[in-house]
Amino acid sequence: MTADSIVAASISITLVLLISYGFLYFSEKKHYFLAWSLSVLTLMITYLSRTALLETNSPSVVLQIINYASSIAGYWLVFKGTQLFFSRSYPVFWDIGTGFLILAFICIAVQGIPTTALLLLSVVWIIALLSKAAMTCLKAKTPQGPIRIILGYTYIFWALSILLYPLCKLINVIPPSVGYLVAGVVGLLAYLNMQALYFQSIREELESKEANIRKLVIYDKLTGAYSRTYFENTLEDFLDKTLMPAALVMGDFNGLKLINDTFGHEKGDELLADGVRIMQETIGPENVIIRWGGDEFIIIMPGVPLDQAGVLLNNVKDNLKISRPKTVPIDISFGSTFFENREQPLAEMINQAEEKMYSNKLNESKKTRLAIIEFLEKLLWEKDYQTEAHVMRLKSLVSKFGSQIGLSAREIVELVQVAMLHDIGKIGVPGEILKKQGDLTPEEWSIMKKHSEIGYRITQSSRELAHVSEAVLGHHEWWNGKGYPQGLKEDEIPLFSRIVSIVDSYDVITHERPYKRAMDPYSALVEINKCAGKQFDPYLVTVFNKIMQESLVVNDR
Incomplete structure (x- = not known):
């Protein structure tokens, strides 16, 4: 084979590589393909400039610079792409x-200074670049092939x-062109392997996605339990393999709507997943849980x-x-x-279990909801400046208020519930x-204002408390319509909201907080009266004055 044919073959192979890498870059938009494509181009320039230098009697400085720069840049691009x-x-x-x-x-070539030492340093540098790229490949965990x-x-x-x-030039036994040819052949193999590596990674990625899809079909993503779709599609096989007789249980989590409305669905999902985990650990892996x-x-339970x-x-x-004490x-x-x-028939058995479950749920869900409300109250006392003593004082005052305006015993109980839960949304x-x-x-105040709506959702979530939800929602409405969240005014505001608004404001004014000093009862009553007809119902302020004056007279004796 002549030198010209070798050059032609080399250029042809390089062009094929360049086209293939360029196509992959433009189709996949991956930056490593751009780096590898440019490395093919620069190393082809290295090869062509090297050929030109060998055929020229007086080598051009420009050709030398092009040959050197393209060589160093080409190997750096191989390293970069990897x-x-x-x-x-990397550093x-x-x-x-x-x-x-x-x-x-x-700089050295332009000055005409010998470049032998720098060329040897460059060989070391190229070896370091390729060695670093090799270590990256060998240490990587994927692709796994x-x-x-x-x-x-x-x-x-x-x-x-x-x-x-350089060794061939030094020992002068093997022609330097052989070393150059070997480097070219190994480089070609490396480029072919780079493409094969990419296709291997694509195959593994597709296999991983397929496995994930298969897993999503079989298992519920949130809880890890079997999915209903998978269970229904494999029902016959499942029943054939199930040891008979077997217990079939229908279960339903209590109070999750209340938790979702209070803390958001993310917290509800966390509790659901946690509950299924505890359930599976308790009943053992031999028993199957399906998210229905x-x-x-x-x-x-076979x-x-x-x-x-x-x-x-x-x-x-x-x-x-x-497992969840606090x-x-x-x-x-x-x-x-x-x-x-x-x-x-499986459908009949499921219906039987479901009927029993709903029968039990009527009693149990009420207890759970009330337990959650009690937990939220205690959590709020820890989170806010409000204390249990504050709630008890409100309870006492609104009870007197209810009696003073002639509420029935049942209505006073509801009023007390509003007083105790009015700030639960916090x-x-x-x-x-x-x-x-x-x-x-302004941003913080906007968040703070949402507590009325959150409290409304919390109380609405419980059948036992739904009747006080409107009063909880309206406890920050003003008599003149400038309150929140709905801008209600006068008698549009629920009566219990208007009462709690007065009593709560009075108690806050007369008790010290870290950010303010307490006001004496008489000065506090003056402040309340100033807001009559503006923030508070003027008639109810008159009633409150009477209650407090009687109370203060008794305390002064």
Whole structure:
């Protein structure tokens, strides 16, 4: 083969590589393909300029600079593309070093100073770049196939082949062109491996996505329980493999709507996942949990008698309490039935379990909701400056207020509930805003104002408290219509809201907080009266005056 044909073949192969890498870059928009494409181009320039230098009797300084700069830049781009492919950061030293060598060669070549020492340093630098790229390949965890390892060792052989060229010139036994040819062949193999590595990574990514999709079909993403879709699609096989007789249980989490309305769905999802984890740990891996929908789950216990299933379910309830002693209480209502043989219709068995579960839920969900409300009250006392003593004082005052205006015993109980729960929505306001000692910013004040709506949602979530939700929502409305959140005025504001607004303001004024001093009762009454007809119902202020004057006279005796 003649020298011209070798050159032609080399250029052809390089152009094919350049086109393929360029196509991959423009189609995939991956920066490592850009780096590798540019490396092919610059190393082709290195090869062509080297050929021109060999055929020229008096080598041009410009050709020497082009040959050197393209060579250093080409190998740096190989290194750069490899780091980008594996998403590895590296010290800027590698970029600065490459730029320095190119700049130093230009200065030295222009001055006519011998460049032998710098060329040898450059060989060391190129070997270092390829060795660093090799280590990146070998240390990476993905792609997991052998191509990554092969590319790493190819880089090492490429680095060693770079050393051949100066060695051939030094020992003068093998023509230098052989070293140059070996480096070119190994480099070609490296570029082919780079492309193969990319396709390997794509294949593994597709396999991973397929596995994730398959997992999403089989398992519920949030809780890790089996999905209803998978269960229904594999029902016949599942029942054939299930040890009979078997217990079938329907379970439903209590109070999650209340938690979602208070803390948001993210917290509700966290509690749901936590509850399923505790449930699975308690009943054991041999028993199957299926997320049936929303907060409902089906449990199938192969070979477990109904009485033993009952023991396991009681253990679940106990473990839910034990594992969450200082957090939002959660509970599950269960309903159980018994599979005696495979001939029994599954739909009928599920309906039986569901009916029993809803029957139990009528009693249990009420207890859970009230337990959550009690927990929220205690949490608010810890989070805000409000104390249990503040709530008790309000309770006493609104009871007197209710009696004074002729409310029935049932209405006074409701009024007391409003007084105790009017600020429950503050549980959804960040603590740093609640305890801020200076003035709130407009943004902070906007967040603070939302507590009325949060309190409304909390009380609405509980059937036992829904009747006081409108009063909780309206306790910051003003008589003149300039309050929030709805801008109600006068008699549009619920009566209980108007009463609690007066009593709460009075108690806050007369008790010290870290950000203000307490006012004496008489001065506080003056302030309340100043706001009559503006913030407060003027008639109710008159009633409050009478109550407090009687109380203050008694206390003064």
